[in-house]
Amino acid sequence: MTDHTNRPSAASAQDEVARICSDLIRIDTSNYGDGSGPGERKAAEYVMEQLAEVGLEGTLYESAPGRATVALRMDGADPTRPGLAVHGHLDVVPADPADWRVDPFAAEELDGCIWGRGAVDMKGMDAMILANIRQLARTGTKPARPTTFVFFADEEAGGLQGSHWLVDRHPEWFEGVTEAVGEVGGFSVTLGSPAGSRRVYLLQTAEKxxxxxxxxxxxxxxxxxxxxxxxxxxxxxxxMGRIAAHPWPIEYIGPVRALLEGLSDITQVPWAPGPEPLVAELGQQAGFVAATLRNTTxxxxxxxxxxxxxxxxxxxxxxxxxxxxxxxxxxxxxxxxxxxxxxxxxxxxxxxALEAPWESDIVDAMSRSLQRADPEADVLPYCLSGGSDAKALARLGISGYGFAPLRLPPDLDFAPMFHGIDERVPLDALRFGTRVLGDFLRTC
The missing domain is CATH 3.30.70.360 (Alpha-Beta Plaits)
Structure with missing residues (x-):
């Protein structure tokens, strides 16, 4: 049994999320997609240590040498309710230090941000999850629903050694689970001029x-x-020329249509006959939505x-x-x-591809948690142009949502942070997201 007598009882999830995020960034888990690279084992061992420090026993699986996933189940305050899965991934895409302003694996704090590979994709969210697990354990609080927490390997190469492996080999972790939350959603965009700006949080309910x-x-x-x-x-x-020149037509799937209608109501900018002027209202984050208006190659x-x-x-x-x-x-x-x-x-x-219901109790719970922390904000659905580990969980009939909440500065060019150079996450956004995620876990 770990001795906790020297651990500060007043520690909170918001107090330690930056430390955990920095610790994880400093562990290089680059996934080159060809089986090479350091793997996730050291990061998984770090997660296990952080769990053990607060008296929790996770389970570490190694799907191949160095490729590690950690799973933990916590009882819910209401054990009769359907289970929830909360998941992140420990691997990151590679980064060339020569391209960056800072060492991508040093987790430097600069300009109010933590810089490093994985800061937003997705060791920042891993830290938010882990910090909240630790706070639940320290305070003896149960999440609202029976909850399975998973830190997956291999998401950046399709999850074959991570989420798909766990679903195939150990589906018992998800017995009774009906819904899951992970990346990429719950982040804010700011519409309008600074004098009349309006903040909107985008919840991911679909992915290509x-x-x-x-x-x-x-x-x-x-x-x-x-x-x-x-x-x-x-x-x-x-x-290649024919494929590159092919004009894929605009297609309005349900979440995209709902997002455009919501944005149009807020901005009074019409989205017909063409949505481009409305999408441009999203400013720095327009790329997130533009990529979901059509199929892409x-x-x-x-x-x-x-x-x-x-x-x-x-x-x-x-x-x-x-x-x-x-x-x-x-x-x-x-x-x-x-x-x-x-x-x-x-x-x-x-x-x-995935599409989960927008009209649902879990979306209402995520929206309430966001609006308790940011009462004047709006919440709208959107479709993720990339993919996530929710695809593997869908094979078990689990509806997946993207909910890594971040309140972002209006001038932060957030979309290019994913797999981009000089990836960074604002410290204030991390603390905000930790608070929102904790509220969601306790009330969903």
């Missing part, structure tokens, strides 16, 4: 599906000095050839495709048509 595709062109190998009408690189370039990697005077037999490109709920089949058909007869479309990784 993922299809990571490989385009593989085949042709006739030959000498670089000879004419060749069956050049694999030419076939691939032509296919982006070419991300290219590989061909091995010598200057040799025409290769094959050439490949990587395509990151994100499709809206209900659109996977039509998007894949379109990509295959655009690729043409000389290019194969291989699925490297795919995962489902």
């Amino acid at each position: 599906g993922i299809a990571w595709l490989r385009l593989r062109a085949r042709g006739r190998a030959g000498h670089g000095s000879m004419p060749n009408q069956d050049n694999a690189i030419t076939h691939l370039v032509e296919a 982006n070419l991300t990697m290219l590989s061909a050839g091995y010598k200057h005077n040799v025409i290769p037999q094959t050439a490949t490109a990587a395509l990151d495709c994100r499709f809206l709920p209900g659109h996977e089949e039509s998007v894949m058909d379109t990509i295959r048509r655009l690729a043409g007869e000389h290019v194969e479309v291989e699925v490297v990784h795919r995962d489902i």
Whole structure:
């Protein structure tokens, strides 16, 4: 049993969230997506130590050497209610220190922010979760509902060694769970001029599906000095051009339509015939919504050839495709048509699109917690353009929401922080989010 006699009894979640966030950032958990990298084991061990310090016993799973997930269940104040899952991920995308103003793994405090890889994606939220777990344990308080807390491995590579592994191997952790909250939602956007600004919090109720595709062109190998009408690189370039130029039409899925209607009511800017002027009202965060107005495809990697005077037999490109709920089949058909007869479309990784109910008790609970902390604010739904571990939990029938609450400064360019250079989270936003998340856990 850990000795707690020297631990300050007055410590609160808000008091220690910055420390926990900084500690986690300093543990490099870069996920390169190819099995290399340090893994999450050291960060998972840190989580286990923080739990043990307040008398809680988590369970650490290692799906592969160094790839670690931590799970913990806490009884609810009302054990008859359906269970809740609260989840984060411990891995981060890589960062090149040469590109950053500061060391991305030093967790420096600068300009009122904690800087470092994972500050917003998503060690800041991990810290908010862990700080609240510790406060619940210190005060002997139970969450409102039976709650499973999970710190997953491998989210940045699709969750095969993390959320999907745990769902496949240990679904018992989610027995009785009907809803889950994790990244990315609950953050604020500020509409209007500083003199007449209005703050809106975006709750994530949907997310696009993922299809990571490989385009593989085949042709006739030959000498670089000879004419060749069956050049694999030419076939691939032509296919890439068609895909890049394809005008994916605007599609208004339910959460996007509800968001636009809400924004229009607040700003009095119409969203028909085209939503672009209204989306622009979101300022720095417009990119979050713009990406959910249509299906998207982006070419991300290219590989061909091995010598200057040799025409290769094959050439490949990587395509990151994100499709809206209900659109996977039509998007894949379109990509295959655009690729043409000389290019194969291989699925490297795919995962489902999600849409959870907006009219629900859990959304009401999240909204109440936000508005208790920020009474003048509005709360609206939105669709996440990326993906999250909610996709794995959906296989168990669990509805997933994004709720990592942050009250952000109006001038913070938040959207590019995800996977971007100079990622950072304001200290005030961390403390605000910790307070809101704690209120939600106690009252949901």
